[in-house]
Amino acid sequence: MEHPAYTLSLLAATGGIMGYARKRSVPSLVAGLVFGGIYGYAGYLLHHNRDNGLEIALGASLVMMATGVARGIPSRFRKPVPLALTVLGSLGSYYYYNKYREFYP
Numbered sequence: 001m002e003h004p005a006y007t008l009s010l011l012a013a014t015g016g017i018m019g020y021a022r023k024r025s026v027p028s029l030v031a032g033l034v035f036g037g038i039y040g041y042a043g044y045l046l047h048h049n050r051d052n053g054l055e056i057a058l059g060a061s062l063v064m065m066a067t068g069v070a071r072g073i074p075s076r077f078r079k080p081v082p083l084a085l086t087v088l089g090s091l092g093s094y095y096y097y098n099k100y101r102e103f104y105p
Helices: 003-023 026-047 053-075 080-103
Strands: none
Touching: 003 026, 003 053, 003 080, 026 053, 053 080
16 A cells, blocks of 8 residues: 555656756655655555554545645646646545555444
8 A cells, every 4th residue: 555655656756856956846846756755654644553654644645636736727738747647646535545444444
């Protein structure tokens, strides 16, 4: 269950670094590293069967999805970054919501 969190961590951090490298966007770098860190921490908690890992991963996914939707609406999702944020956030939200329902019926 921690594998998706680690994957999302890597993708978020890589996206933030790419945003900084291409456009010198400090907000992209900070957001990518923050989301990467949050997903990494959630993956660590999930790997060690500690409390709140599932909730942290779900919360990060929901925030990422909301951020993608908020950025994508003005451009009608024609730009790749809001689309990627929305898709990754939606996939993460779907996965972790189902896991949450599985463990807490």
